[in-house]
Amino acid sequence: MKIAFHGAARTVTGSKHLLTLANGKQILLDCGMFQGMGKQTDVLNRSFGFDAEKVDILVLSHAHIDHSGLIPKLVKEGFKGKIYCTPATRDLCGILLEDSAQIQEDDVKYANKKRASEGQPYLRPLYTKEDAAAAMLLFEQREYGGWFSIDEDVDVLFTDAGHIIGSAAVHLKIRENGQETRLTFSGDVGRYRDVILRSPEDFPQTDFLLLESTYGNSLHDLHEATPDLLLEWIEKTCIRKKGKLIIPSFSVGRTQELLFALNQLELERRLPDLDYFVDSPLSIEATELVKRHPKYFNKTIQKILESDDDPFRFKGLRYVKSVDESKLLNFRNEPCVIISASGMAEAGRVKHHISNNIENSRNAILMVGYCEPRSLGGRLMAGQKEVGIFGIQHEVHAEIGSIRSLSAHGDYEDLCQFIARQDPRQVKKIFLVHGELPVQEDFKERLLRKGFWDVEIPEMHQVFGLG
Numbered sequence: 028m029k030i031a032f033h034g035a036a037r038t039v040t041g042s043k044h045l046l047t048l049a050n051g052k053q054i055l056l057d058c059g060m061f062q063g064m065g066k067q068t069d070v071l072n073r074s075f076g077f078d079a080e081k082v083d084i085l086v087l088s089h090a091h092i093d094h095s096g097l098i099p100k101l102v103k104e105g106f107k108g109k110i111y112c113t114p115a116t117r118d119l120c121g122i123l124l125e126d127s128a129q130i131q132e133d134d135v136k137y138a139n140k141k142r143a144s145e146g147q148p149y150l151r152p153l154y155t156k157e158d159a160a161a162a163m164l165l166f167e168q169r170e171y172g173g174w175f176s177i178d179e180d181v182d183v184l185f186t187d188a189g190h191i192i193g194s195a196a197v198h199l200k201i202r203e204n205g206q207e208t209r210l211t212f213s214g215d216v217g218r219y220r221d222v223i224l225r226s227p228e229d230f231p232q233t234d235f236l237l238l239e240s241t242y243g244n245s246l247h248d249l250h251e252a253t254p255d256l257l258l259e260w261i262e263k264t265c266i267r268k269k270g271k272l273i274i275p276s277f278s279v280g281r282t283q284e285l286l287f288a289l290n291q292l293e294l295e296r297r298l299p300d301l302d303y304f305v306d307s308p309l310s311i312e313a314t315e316l317v318k319r320h321p322k323y324f325n326k327t328i329q330k331i332l333e334s335d336d337d338p339f340r341f342k343g344l345r346y347v348k349s350v351d352e353s354k355l356l357n358f359r360n361e362p363c364v365i366i367s368a369s370g371m372a373e374a375g376r377v378k379h380h381i382s383n384n385i386e387n388s389r390n391a392i393l394m395v396g397y398c399e400p401r402s403l404g405g406r407l408m409a410g411q412k413e414v415g416i417f418g419i420q421h422e423v424h425a426e427i428g429s430i431r432s433l434s435a436h437g438d439y440e441d442l443c444q445f446i447a448r449q450d451p452r453q454v455k456k457i458f459l460v461h462g463e464l465p466v467q468e469d470f471k472e473r474l475l476r477k478g479f480w481d482v483e484i485p486e487m488h489q490v491f492g493l494g
Contacts, residue, residue, distance in 0.1 A: 028493045032485040033076040035461040039241055040093040045077055049203045055085045056212045060096025063371045063402030076488045080105030084177050087112040088214025089194035090119035096127050099154035102162040114168040115193025115320045124159040126309045130374055189217030189227040190435050191280040192320050212237040216437040216445050225325050227445050234455050240462030241436040243470025248432050254288045256430045260393050265362035270389030275377045277370035278310040280435045281396050283317050286339040293341040306347040306367040306376050357383040371402035382416040390425040395433040451478035459484050
């Protein structure tokens with residue numbers, strides 16, 4: 028049996044890990060899109076590094092686009108197998124993949140106008156909305172907590188990873204040549220003190236572990252609560268400077284955390300009397316979908332639901348659906364808060380809001396999650412004084428800030444707690460994925476000190492035998 032790493036290898040996006048069994052069958056773990064990697068992004072997304080037609084089964088950890096975003100392309104190129112995931116992941120993919128297809132179609136249409144004027148050949152989107160709809164027909168949903176067979180020689184178990192609604196750590200038992208091999212893929216690991224979701228679950232002993240490492244060398248700030256930090260930024264930007272607070276936010280997970288925190292401020296009678304816009308049809312739809320899966324909420328939220336039937340709604344909240352409504356926000360002079368996708372500020376309506384507000388020192392742009400260093404969000408967080416947006420250079424006069432406590436990824440303490448019940452002597456090898464190389468090297472040293480004796484940091488397309 029072999030495993031090849033075709034994404035999220037020394038970077039945090041494009042999660043794709045291909046198992047090839049001794050009998051030739053192929054099982055793909057995730058099929059994610061690369062995001063925020065500059066000019067490399069499109070090139071990386073157009074080539075899998077393997078033959079889609081030869082993949083027999085896809086097992087999906089969760090719905091985020093960097094884990095699911097190339098599924099329609101996989102199907103378009105010949106994959107005909109089943110796609111296994113949790114029910115909530117299937118529901119989320121139904122809206123996320125359609126939205127991803129729409130963004131690609133729009134981006135290609137915009138790019139082709141310029142290419143036509145330069146006499147260059149037209150580009151095609153990676154896939155269309157029709158391709159996304161066709162892919163959804165292959166999804167098979169399974170709940171957490173019970174082993175199920177995906178092949179006569181392979182059983183799978185999903186355990187709650189606590190990252191977003193429906194996120195799972197994937198555990199496989201593979202029988203070949205008279206032996207059983209146990210392999211665990213963490214997916215993305217959430218936090219043990221998440222304000223909305225349940226904590227990551229314990230899982231059975233494994234032989235091989237694919238472990239995410241996004242925050243493998245840092246700790247999240249737990250000294251100040253998210254509502255307090257948000258209130259500081261709202262008061263500084265909107266109350267004192269009379270400006271706009273722009274918050275790029277992932278539609279699934281992060282937006283709901285922000286709304287919950289703002290709702291908490293209202294319950295405590297501390298929320299400033301302003302307009303709070305969620306300018307993302309996808310975020311609106313995702314929030315409604317999250318509400319339909321309350322069983323995945325932690326005990327605190329379950330208790331709150333007894334007295335507050337909607338912990339994501341509060342006074343002043345405005346949902347913006349149409350493009351015309353979104354454009355009108357650019358002409359608004361009154362202070363307000365605008366929450367809009369995407370989280371790395373690489374696409375979607377938030378990029379337009381940043382473009383229109385970044386040169387005004389009254390305004391602020393608040394990053395609330397991980398940003399790939401080459402993304403617009405990453406460049407802003409790095410302190411660049413001038414950034415290109417839609418081909419136009421902008422001087423950065425708006426204040427740039429971040430709240431690290433909102434991350435849906437566990438820090439190194441969370442990751443170590445996630446694997447704490449594993450016997451290091453029985454783990455033959457850990458593969459660190461979904462992280463930047465310097466972070467992974469630090470995390471590797473931490474794992475070695477904890478007794479795990481073989482830790483690898485795979486390169487892109489690198490292949491390992493699992494003997």
